Amino acid sequence: MAAFSRIVAMALAVAAGAAAAQAAEPTRVIEIIVGASPGGGFDRTARAIERVLEDGIVGQPINVINQPGAGGAVGLASMNRHPGDMHYISITSPNILTDELRGTSPMTFEALTPIATLVSEYLCFAVHADSDLETAADLVAALKEKPEAIRFGFATTPGNHNHVAFAQLAGAVGFDVMKPKTVIFKGASEAVTALLGRHIDFSIAPAASFAEYVRSGDVKCLAVSAPERLGGALSDVPTWTELGYDVVYGPFRGVIGPQGMEPEQIAFWEDALQKMAATDAWKKEVAENYWTENVKGHDETMTFLATERDRLRASLTDLGLLQ
Incomplete structure (x- = not known):
């Protein structure tokens, strides 16, 4: 009888285990x-x-x-x-x-x-298509020479990935990250809209946020923070590493x-x-x-x-x- 009880107990335990596994769906x-x-x-x-x-x-x-x-x-x-x-x-x-x-x-x-x-x-460093900042070198020069004149916008919070990438660029280039006029938006779409409306001079956002505007000719992506070039509409955009700056972050x-x-x-x-x-x-x-x-x-x-x-x-x- 004791042996039978043990068998029943084991069977119940197996059934319970199977039920638990089934429940994990x-x-x-x-x-x-x-x-x-x-x-x-x-x-x-x-x-x-x-x-x-x-x-x-x-x-x-x-x-x-x-x-x-x-x-x-x-x-x-x-x-x-x-x-x-x-x-x-x-x-x-x-x-x-x-x-x-x-x-x-x-x-x-x-x-x-x-x-x-x-x-x-990975992230795109972008400007309006008609911006005087035509290349990444132009952006670097502007940030080094007169950073307080640059209006930088990104989403969504201080210290997020876009902000961290900006800090990496500051460290690689040698400008004071606190000096550009910085505007923080609630969402990536708002930052893109501000760039299109020229309310800011440049922005950093995930590549996909800008790709369609690069394709339409409304935005220029000056550089990406990827270890290698991205594809699609951004295939001609250089990486910061190519340009001699250690900025790889996404x-x-x-x-x-x-x-x-x-x-x-x-x-x-x-x-x-x-x-x-x-x-x-x-x-x-x-x-x-x-x-x-x-x-x-x-x-x-x-x-x-x-x-x-x-x-x-x-x-x-x-x-x-x-x-």
Whole structure:
């Protein structure tokens, strides 16, 4: 009888384990909460993920919800109100690290559940097509000779990836990063509009934000912060490295979940995102958005985020945003 009881107990344990594994799949609508307005890097990433995952990978519908504010912190906080619920995910970037370092958000990546890193998104240093700043050399000269006369605009928060890239350029070129007149916009589309209207002299944003305007002849991209030239409409644009300046930086884009996710839930999303990254549809999204593939799973992403936080601490100090 005791042996029979042990067998029954083992069978129940196996069944419970199978049920738990089965439970680690979405059973209803998935929400990707985007902490930024439509049109920017966060939003483009979320909508690309939505399109590819819905095509037979996750088996449930996906909604993209825009909740802009505080450089993405509002969206992350909203997602984190669903602890342990795999139906809520968000897009992450260096903002989660810079906000923590600056003390503008109590959110840390350790308090959430980083799932994967997907791409790097390199940046375009752009001016209006009719600007007197015709080349990267012209921009460098203007920033060195009279930086206070330059109106620089970017989105969305002090210390974000666009601002950090500006600090890298200042360090490489040798100008005071605090002297240009700096305007910070709520979204990338607003920064682009300001550049088109000549309300600012130059801007830094992800390459995809400017590509269509480069193609139409309304904007000139003087240089990109990528290690190699980008393709498409930007194929003729030099890298800063080509021009002799050590400016290589682009925000990572990844997927993060709320606090308290179970290992089985993390494994589901890791597997789904790896399958997504291997599809032709995703590779097309990567090319069209001027991204560079940078796929990492949960464990590697945790290590990467800790290392990146240390690197950003130095950049924010250069910008005068940390003591």
